[in-house]
Structures are given as C-alpha cells and as structure tokens.
Amino acid sequence: MQGVSSNLSLKELYEIDDHLWLEETIKLLKANHLEKLDLENLIEELENLGRRDKAKVASFLEQIIRHLLLLQYWTEESQYNSGHWKAEIRSFRNQLKRNLTTNLSQYLEKELASIYDDALGYVIDKTEGKLDNLPQSCTYTLDQLLDINYLPENV
Structure with a gap:
C-alpha cells in the first residue's frame, strides 16, 4: 500500500478511515494484487452496497x-x-x-x-x-x- 504507512494493515486502515481503505482496495484491484485484499471487509462492504x-x-x-x-x-x-x-x-x-x-x-x-x-x-x-x-x-x-x-x- 503505497499511500499508507507500511505499519498499517488494510484491515486496520478500514477501522480508521474507510474511505482511504476503499481507495487502497480499488488500487489493489486495478493492479490485480488480489492476495493483498482485505476480503472480509470487502465482502461486507459489497453486501452493504447491495442492501x-x-x-x-x-x-x-x-x-x-x-x-x-x-x-x-x-x-x-x-x-x-x-x-x-x-x-x-x-x-x-x-x-x-x-x-x-x-x-x-x-x-x-x-x-x-x-x-x-x-x-x-x-x-x-x-x-x-x-x-x-x-x-x-x-x-x-x-x-x-x-x-x-x-x-x-x-x-
């Protein structure tokens, strides 16, 4: 995660700043770095979006x-x-x-x-x-x- 402190995991970022988490998640998806995704929160957000x-x-x-x-x-x-x-x-x-x-x-x-x-x-x-x-x-x-x-x- 380039724009985020390397000490901060994507899961931790989600708890602090969900908008920044979303931006970082989009960057990871665009770069096809699927292994770095915070799948638990991504699934939750997609379910919430549908609701x-x-x-x-x-x-x-x-x-x-x-x-x-x-x-x-x-x-x-x-x-x-x-x-x-x-x-x-x-x-x-x-x-x-x-x-x-x-x-x-x-x-x-x-x-x-x-x-x-x-x-x-x-x-x-x-x-x-x-x-x-x-x-x-x-x-x-x-x-x-x-x-x-x-x-x-x-x-």
Missing part, C-alpha cells in the same frame, strides 16, 4: 405508490394537492429510473406486495383512517408504477 441499493429503489417505489394512492383515493384533498402529488410521482419515478438495474427491477417485482403494504400503512396514517376504499393489495403493476405517464383514474 443500500435495494433499500433506495424500494423507498422510491414506496413513495410512488403513496402518492398514487393519495391521488386516486383522497378525493376531498385532490383539488388542493393533486398537482403536488403528480409532481412528486414524476420526481420519484425519475429518481428510480436513474437507479434501476435489471436485478433491482426483479427485486422490486418480488417485493411489490410488501412495499405496497408499507405505502398503504402510511396513507392510512396520513389520512387518519378516513379512506375506507383503499385496496388491501396492490392494484398497480410494476410497469405502471415505473411508467412516467401512468396515472390512475379516480375511483
């Missing part, structure tokens, strides 16, 4: 669902908030599109029911339980949720 990516796209999708439900079912507030909800839907779709990969899309498809349940709970709390017409399971397809132009018809 963060999944959480990020799931959060964007949940936000889309929340706003679609509000737009579609909270008619008493629609007059005042529909423009805001539509703008939020577009914004979250754009952010999701920037982060979506084939694998993450498959993950969202698999987790759609759970993500919907979380969004539904939020909408129930937000509307203080006033809406008795909310579907208990997701009526949107993933394609609809990702489609920049899709908006549901009001019930």
Whole structure:
C-alpha cells in the first residue's frame, strides 16, 4: 500500500478511515494484487452496497405508490394537492429510473406486495383512517408504477 504507512494493515486502515481503505482496495484491484485484499471487509462492504441499493429503489417505489394512492383515493384533498402529488410521482419515478438495474427491477417485482403494504400503512396514517376504499393489495403493476405517464383514474 503505497499511500499508507507500511505499519498499517488494510484491515486496520478500514477501522480508521474507510474511505482511504476503499481507495487502497480499488488500487489493489486495478493492479490485480488480489492476495493483498482485505476480503472480509470487502465482502461486507459489497453486501452493504447491495442492501443500500435495494433499500433506495424500494423507498422510491414506496413513495410512488403513496402518492398514487393519495391521488386516486383522497378525493376531498385532490383539488388542493393533486398537482403536488403528480409532481412528486414524476420526481420519484425519475429518481428510480436513474437507479434501476435489471436485478433491482426483479427485486422490486418480488417485493411489490410488501412495499405496497408499507405505502398503504402510511396513507392510512396520513389520512387518519378516513379512506375506507383503499385496496388491501396492490392494484398497480410494476410497469405502471415505473411508467412516467401512468396515472390512475379516480375511483
């Protein structure tokens, strides 16, 4: 490790400065010095990266669902908030599109029911339980949720 004190192991560096650890790990990978890698922490970081990516796209999708439900079912507030909800839907779709990969899309498809349940709970709390017409399971397809132009018809 050229930029780091020779007395410091890569494992020790990870505990002190994870950003510097990452830079050194990248240098080792580029130089094909695989035997010098801190595999334990590298694996942990890669697993964390995967979890963060999944959480990020799931959060964007949940936000889309929340706003679609509000737009579609909270008619008493629609007059005042529909423009805001539509703008939020577009914004979250754009952010999701920037982060979506084939694998993450498959993950969202698999987790759609759970993500919907979380969004539904939020909408129930937000509307203080006033809406008795909310579907208990997701009526949107993933394609609809990702489609920049899709908006549901009001019930």
